[in-house]
Amino acid sequence: VTRAxxxxxxxxxxxxxxxxxxxxxxxxxxxxxxxxxxxxxxxTNENDEARHGFNLRxxxxxxxxxxxxxxxxxxxxxxxxxxxxxxxxxxxxxxxxHPYALALRAGGGLAAGSTEVVMxxxxxxxxxxxxxxxTPYVGATFANHWVYxxxxxxxxxxxxxxxxxxxxxxxxxxxVGLQLVQSRGAVxxxxxxxxxxxxxxxxxxxxxxxxxxxxxxxxxxxxxxxxWF
Amino acid sequence: xxxxxxxxxxxxxxxxxxxxxxxxxxxxxxxQHDEGAAPPAITDDRIEDxxxxxxPTLTIQEPFGSCTVTLNKxxxxxxxxxVPSDGxxxxxxxxxxxxxxxxxxxxxxxxxxxxxxxxxxxxxLKPFDDGLYAAVELHAQGGVDSAIDKRAxxxxxxxxxxxxxxxxxxxxxxxxYEAATHIAAASKLGGASPIAPADVLVAxxxxxxxxxxxxxxxxxxxxxxxxxxxxxxxxxxxxxxxSAVVPSFGAFAATASAxxxxxDVAARYGAVLDLYSGLTNPFFHRSVRDLMPLVPxxxxxADLPSxxxxxxxxxxxxxxxxxxxxxxxxxxxxxxxxASNRLFRGLFCNASxxxxxxxxxxxxxxxRSGAIDLTPTDKSGWSDRQLYALETLLLxxxxxxxxxxxxxxxxxxxxxxxxxxxxxxxxxxxxxELETVGGGSVSAQVEPIPxxxxxxxxxxxxxxxxxxxxxxYRFVETLLEALMGPTFLSRSRRVLEGGGExxxxxxxxxxxxxxxxxxxxxxxxxxxxxxxxxxxxEAADYxxxxxxxxxxAWIDGWAQDPDVRRDPRVIVPxxxxxxxxxxxxxxxxxxxxxxVEARFYPDHEPQVLSPGAYCVFRSFVSRRSVAFIGKTxxxxxxxxxxxxxxxxxxxxxxxxRTAADVxxxxxxx
Numbered sequence: 001v002t003r004a005x006x007x008x009x010x011x012x013x014x015x016x017x018x019x020x021x022x023x024x025x026x027x028x029x030x031x032x033x034x035x036x037x038x039x040x041x042x043x044t045n046e047n048d049e050a051r052h053g054f055n056l057r058x059x060x061x062x063x064x065x066x067x068x069x070x071x072x073x074x075x076x077x078x079x080x081x082x083x084x085x086x087x088x089x090x091x092x093x094x095x096x097x098h099p100y101a102l103a104l105r106a107g108g109g110l111a112a113g114s115t116e117v118v119m120x121x122x123x124x125x126x127x128x129x130x131x132x133x134x135t136p137y138v139g140a141t142f143a144n145h146w147v148y149x150x151x152x153x154x155x156x157x158x159x160x161x162x163x164x165x166x167x168x169x170x171x172x173x174x175x176v177g178l179q180l181v182q183s184r185g186a187v188x189x190x191x192x193x194x195x196x197x198x199x200x201x202x203x204x205x206x207x208x209x210x211x212x213x214x215x216x217x218x219x220x221x222x223x224x225x226x227x228w229f
Numbered sequence: 230x231x232x233x234x235x236x237x238x239x240x241x242x243x244x245x246x247x248x249x250x251x252x253x254x255x256x257x258x259x260x261q262h263d264e265g266a267a268p269p270a271i272t273d274d275r276i277e278d279x280x281x282x283x284x285p286t287l288t289i290q291e292p293f294g295s296c297t298v299t300l301n302k303x304x305x306x307x308x309x310x311x312v313p314s315d316g317x318x319x320x321x322x323x324x325x326x327x328x329x330x331x332x333x334x335x336x337x338x339x340x341x342x343x344x345x346x347x348x349x350x351x352x353x354l355k356p357f358d359d360g361l362y363a364a365v366e367l368h369a370q371g372g373v374d375s376a377i378d379k380r381a382x383x384x385x386x387x388x389x390x391x392x393x394x395x396x397x398x399x400x401x402x403x404x405x406y407e408a409a410t411h412i413a414a415a416s417k418l419g420g421a422s423p424i425a426p427a428d429v430l431v432a433x434x435x436x437x438x439x440x441x442x443x444x445x446x447x448x449x450x451x452x453x454x455x456x457x458x459x460x461x462x463x464x465x466x467x468x469x470x471x472s473a474v475v476p477s478f479g480a481f482a483a484t485a486s487a488x489x490x491x492x493d494v495a496a497r498y499g500a501v502l503d504l505y506s507g508l509t510n511p512f513f514h515r516s517v518r519d520l521m522p523l524v525p526x527x528x529x530x531a532d533l534p535s536x537x538x539x540x541x542x543x544x545x546x547x548x549x550x551x552x553x554x555x556x557x558x559x560x561x562x563x564x565x566x567x568a569s570n571r572l573f574r575g576l577f578c579n580a581s582x583x584x585x586x587x588x589x590x591x592x593x594x595x596x597r598s599g600a601i602d603l604t605p606t607d608k609s610g611w612s613d614r615q616l617y618a619l620e621t622l623l624l625x626x627x628x629x630x631x632x633x634x635x636x637x638x639x640x641x642x643x644x645x646x647x648x649x650x651x652x653x654x655x656x657x658x659x660x661x662e663l664e665t666v667g668g669g670s671v672s673a674q675v676e677p678i679p680x681x682x683x684x685x686x687x688x689x690x691x692x693x694x695x696x697x698x699x700x701x702y703r704f705v706e707t708l709l710e711a712l713m714g715p716t717f718l719s720r721s722r723r724v725l726e727g728g729g730e731x732x733x734x735x736x737x738x739x740x741x742x743x744x745x746x747x748x749x750x751x752x753x754x755x756x757x758x759x760x761x762x763x764x765x766x767e768a769a770d771y772x773x774x775x776x777x778x779x780x781x782a783w784i785d786g787w788a789q790d791p792d793v794r795r796d797p798r799v800i801v802p803x804x805x806x807x808x809x810x811x812x813x814x815x816x817x818x819x820x821x822x823x824x825v826e827a828r829f830y831p832d833h834e835p836q837v838l839s840p841g842a843y844c845v846f847r848s849f850v851s852r853r854s855v856a857f858i859g860k861t862x863x864x865x866x867x868x869x870x871x872x873x874x875x876x877x878x879x880x881x882x883x884x885x886r887t888a889a890d891v892x893x894x895x896x897x898x
Binding site for chain 1: 248249250251252253254255256257258259260500666
């Protein structure tokens, strides 16, 4: 099983994945434990109609893994956009045996397709264990993106493109989710995010619009039993 | 999962997809331009910027001697250059020589290949424009075959005002009296015999004398010198523009009050405003119609200072805090505005023109730098639409034909001259309304005939210019049908220089011009490997094959066209330079001949699909032809000098050898 899952992770990481889901509670993975999430996200926004409605382009895969580094500290890695990678470090502020948890996280991402994107993020997650079954969680993350599109055609004569302001395109990502235990080895994740643009660099040829992001995922542990709570 | 390979594959497939980054947002292109930015230097085009796309279905047959060659030019690039003047070469035209017209120049250079330039096309259009405008003026003045009758509007307004001088409130009476004297004066200037008390008519004579003391405003220019009636209309309407003899605010308010009480007259007055707003351009200054909502009844006249404050609040450009020459004023029928007036007002209304500044070059620099956008709006009049057609000469890189034409620096400089010439000619048509601011048979030979292929340019290849000009005429057609009535165009004929009338009704001539311009557009487009850019509606209204045939017939005989043979030399006042007590003029002083070379850009030649029967393709070569362009000048005359009429100006041109001689003979600098 382990070999199969490692194979899955390796292939998927090498292939694709979006990395847009939060997919975690405020609790960190125990030291040495490795957890993986696989799932599907769906995105909708005001431009759907102009893009021939909600279609397969609005749906994508999600794959991420988290490893416990120290007591109350873990690190996550996921594919991001295509081809790219995203990583975040999470520090849980309370002992993991409490039902409540509050964590701070920070990280970044790098994608290098036809459009290159550099991302830095910081945020917080709060969660509460309801018995040994469910853990609702909320998160707020500010993710700032520096977008570098491919070569643009020259502007019309007499005009110039607005210069890059440098502050990038900022998104406030608000998340609400629920982690449901399936077994000792697996959980289900249901999550909704609202992304609100906070700043826009006029010189990067890109502008975020408000987005609604839904995620359904399945989490499982590698090599050992999970300690979900 | 390890026991279920299919599930594994499914998972990998899902995970292999990703919502693309662009879905979370959208492309956003923010462009900027600097109002004060210098225009880019005029340079040769770059071939790497040309990206013509091959259209295998777009073929054209062109005669080269006895061979009819089938070409596909869709992926070709035609290079246009002006051959530098070579005074020592007897084959080169004398670029310094000024001709009195295009036909005269063509006759002098007969036997040489001639390229009908856009100046020639405009030389054909200009007499029509003048004649059309003159016909509208004459019909709108008297109401003959016209829904607009300016003389009747003035008569009825005068009667209403005179009635208010006796029946109005105490405050209203003197204001109505003052307004009545102005309307009576305008009526007299327009050739009418207004019915009014003797004292009103005497006062009106005093206003006329004051008006006549300002020949810069009152002297009929352009086509308005053709007939006494046109001259009378010019003087009447210039007077109603209320810049030479200025009524008080109270007089305008009393007129607004009077019009509020006679909705029929107010509606007919509004139609007059709409006519000039469309036939030339919308106004910068304000009309009495703008004042009417503030003066619904004569009781509003009781507190004139408050009324004036309310008016200035409603129309901030009329604020007395602005320098007088920057300020909009009230007028019975305001003059029209345009892009150049807006520019000059913005730059110089509160500042002196720097020494050595050439206004037309300032305008051109602003258009080329992108500081002025000439794209017409729904409210734009004919003048703005004519100017938009010219924009493509200064910004050829924005036109659809940009990928098919390689223009050298010298050719672009020629296009700037073309812009100047046509701008001045068009402006002169609107002189009253535009304010002065401050193959052969098949060969029997057995041996194939070698054929050299070069760009065949039946007309100067700028299809966008012809298309936009046709669309400007369609605007005029729609405007006149709406405002002058549905029968105006079919029953009226354009006025000819000298006073006669054209043989054909305006409707026919207008239709012919539009069709021929669409045809010229299609011919110009085909000559450089493009399809016509007509909309579906245009193509339905004007079948392109017929238009092309009409245009070809004109191209074959343009030098004999009576309108092209008319004298293109005109002069028009542009700007009052108060500091120097001078008036700036733009003038077209004659026609020059230049030599134009056209060749296919290397590696961007057309496909030779067939060299024709008994012919064999040999090479691509260049082709030189003579093109005629106008010679424009900008000059200043003392403000005390009456503006020269066309006849006076042309007589001076005839006596002068060079442009400098013309300026000197006019007493200008």
